[in-house]
Amino acid sequence: MKDSVRIGMIGAGHIAWSHAEAWRKEATLAAVASRRIESARILAERYDIPHVCRDFGELLNRGDIDAVGITTPHHLHHPIALAAMEAGKSVFCEKPLALNGLQAREMWSTAQRCEVKTGVQSGMRLFPALRLLSRLLREGKAGQIHTFDAHWSFDWARQPDFPLTWRFLRAEAGSGALGDLGVYMIDAARWLVGEIAEVNAELAVYIAQRPLLTSGGHFGELRRLHREGELDIPCETGKVENDDVCQMLLRFENGARGSIRASRLHQEHSIRVDCERTSYLWQMSGDRRLMERSSEAEYTPVQDPEPPGDDTIVTTFLNNIRLDEDEAPTFREGLAAQLVIEAAVKSNETGGWVDVAC
Ligand SMILES: NC(=O)c1ccc[n+]([C@@H]2O[C@H](COP(=O)([O-])OP(=O)(O)OC[C@H]3O[C@@H](n4cnc5c(N)ncnc54)[C@H](OP(=O)(O)O)[C@@H]3O)[C@@H](O)[C@H]2O)c1
Structure with missing residues (x-):
């Protein structure tokens, strides 16, 4: 069961190391991509990840990857997640899901259309x-x-x-x-x-x-x-x-x-x-x-x-893939949080109470 989900990591910076630790326990790490290939190489060496590349597109083209974990700066969550889902990969993404509500909506609707599983980092849900x-x-x-x-x-x-x-x-x-x-x-x-x-x-x-x-x-x-x-x-x-x-x-x-x-x-x-x-x-x-x-x-x-x-941050996501379930937190929760963020930004600009868009 452990080896059934093969993971490609995109981003090899600070938090990627905690992700690698979680993936290692519950899945198989197959590849890692990072802008500076050296970052990816160092992570790959520590976690015995067989494939390293600079371009995330190259990673998404691999047939030996079932799901992708995104740990890049926030503006890259949306384009990388969309490309991954279009390539048929399930996606686990760091928070916040996107830069704005529009992007987050597109990410959730793409997940539904492509029928892939999604997860978003929601660390508070892990504290006993x-x-x-x-x-x-x-x-x-x-x-x-x-x-x-x-x-x-x-x-x-x-x-x-x-x-x-x-x-x-x-x-x-x-x-x-x-x-x-x-x-x-x-x-x-x-x-x-x-x-x-x-x-x-x-x-x-x-x-x-x-x-x-x-x-x-x-x-x-x-x-x-x-x-x-x-x-x-x-x-x-x-x-x-x-x-x-x-x-x-x-x-x-x-x-x-x-x-x-x-x-x-x-x-x-x-x-x-x-x-x-x-x-x-x-x-x-x-x-x-x-x-x-x-x-x-x-x-x-x-x-x-x-x-x-x-549980680790990726347990629910991996269970959703293995059992074909959609337990929270998925991109749906990421989108809901993004809409609150968007309302807060608007409230700061306009002053006063702002409705959270549905
Ligand atoms: N830091 C934390 O404690 C923490 C905690 C929880 C969540 N997060 C979240 O985790 C995410 C990443 O944060 P971080 O602190 O790990 O950031 P970081 O240390 O700056 O690492 C970002 C990583 O993204 C890579 N990257 C940048 N542009 C890229 C591109 N075009 N293609 C592929 N890789 C690219 C960087 O590549 P190179 O450096 O190799 O060039 C680096 O490996 C964010 O969503 C953040 O909110 C962070």
Whole structure:
């Protein structure tokens, strides 16, 4: 069973290494493509991947590949996924699914037309404590859900001299903290609470200029070199084109309210869901257990056992291929999150509440 799905990876940068680890456990790695062939070669050597190429089209032409994993900058998700699906390959794509709703819609409709399986990286769904929370909320013992409040922030860009990589450019990344980090909480909000009907968002840039990038290198490599003072930092700077911090109010279709804050300048990871009878709190720091409190009590760990946490980011995708199922998260969930992102961008431009398009 393990060897039945043969994977071609497109992109061999920072996150590709975690993907390779997941694929290796559950499928067969057949080929890897990356713009700089050297990146692909290094990954191929570590994971024993037999074929390496520079051009993703070459990889898609291979008959020995059933499915493709995309870990490139955001602007390439759409063209690569479309080409892969047209070539009959199933596609697992990193988040955010695309640059905008139009692209994401085309990706989902192409998947349906080509009858291939899809998956999108939705990492929050793997945390055992959040799986437990999802079950408890569905069972409804805590009563009506009132509010969902989430923070998902990583301070990797806090230093103003961290260089202007593709993540700061609209043409390659789309939005900033919103699409890169907020997308996780949008997916969590939909998964845990329900469909988001309206958003009211503000996107802020605090570091408006950054030194130009003078060398190649993937995300993790650049962060290490920068941390160790080994990165060449030129005086010349360029404009940061997308948000450092995003904050957003939510109205859910079921009447719940919510908020999401995502930042690339600060650090915090938490989800709180307040219901009629119980409040739940989860934080990524510490033991990551789900906490609960009722009236006038301290938060204490939820006693129900957590579901097992053996799945990787690609388990559901591979099961969907093997069993011919369409369990979430597929491109449908990627599209839904993209439409919330799009509404948030519009709300920031126009001010006030914006409906999330269906
Ligand atoms: N970094 C994280 O912690 C993280 C976490 C979760 C999700 N993600 C998501 O993962 C994706 C990739 O992020 P990353 O941090 O891994 O980026 P990255 O380190 O910059 O790597 C991007 C990769 O894409 C390759 N690439 C660029 N243009 C290409 C092209 N035309 N054809 C083929 N390959 C091309 C790059 O090639 P070369 O460098 O070889 O030229 C590199 O291997 C994004 O969607 C991001 O949001 C990242």
